[in-house]
Amino acid sequence: MTAGDVQDRDGARILLEGLAEQEELIKRLKLIWADGGYRGALVAWVEKVLGWKLEIVEKPEGQVGFQILPRRWVVERTFGWLVRQRRLARDYERLPETSEAFIYIAMIRLMVRQLACT
Numbered sequence: 001m002t003a004g005d006v007q008d009r010d011g012a013r014i015l016l017e018g019l020a021e022q023e024e025l026i027k028r029l030k031l032i033w034a035d036g037g038y039r040g041a042l043v044a045w046v047e048k049v050l051g052w053k054l055e056i057v058e059k060p061e062g063q064v065g066f067q068i069l070p071r072r073w074v075v076e077r078t079f080g081w082l083v084r085q086r087r088l089a090r091d092y093e094r095l096p097e098t099s100e101a102f103i104y105i106a107m108i109r110l111m112v113r114q115l116a117c118t
Contacts, residue, residue, distance in 0.1 A: 009042045020050050033057050033071045082106055 006014075012034070019025055032046065032054045039056045046054040057072050083089050085106040093099045 008037045009040060012038055012042060013045065016046060016050060026050075031055060033074075035072065081110055085109075 016032075019029070029052055032052055034054060034056055036056055036058060038054065043054045043056065046052050057069050059069060060067065082103060085102070087102050088099075088106060091099070093102070
């Protein structure tokens with residue numbers, strides 16, 4: 001977590017540096033989708049330092065009004081699933097590790113339900 005005055009792209013660099021220390025993740029992660037707020041030097045840094053591709057999901061040129069952007073809906077849908085869990089709908093936890101644990105529990109519960117329905 002970072003302070004509120006830290007730009008998203010600067011916070012992303014801090015997060016990605018931490019992820020890069022996890023050997024298993026380095027082998028699996030190849031592509032990251034992000035919105036326009038992450039464009040700039042971060043894209044080149046991710047490719048040069050981490051060897052991953054940071055792809056910016058842009059609005060189609062000339063877009064008027066609301067339109068679902070490719071790949072962006074995945075994040076919004078996942079946030080929607082998470083806030084359906086009462087404990088995650090508000091920020092009750094003191095420690096970020098506790099919130100992280102509840103997110104894991106919520107996603108495991110969701111995956112188990114998906115598997116049970118197939």
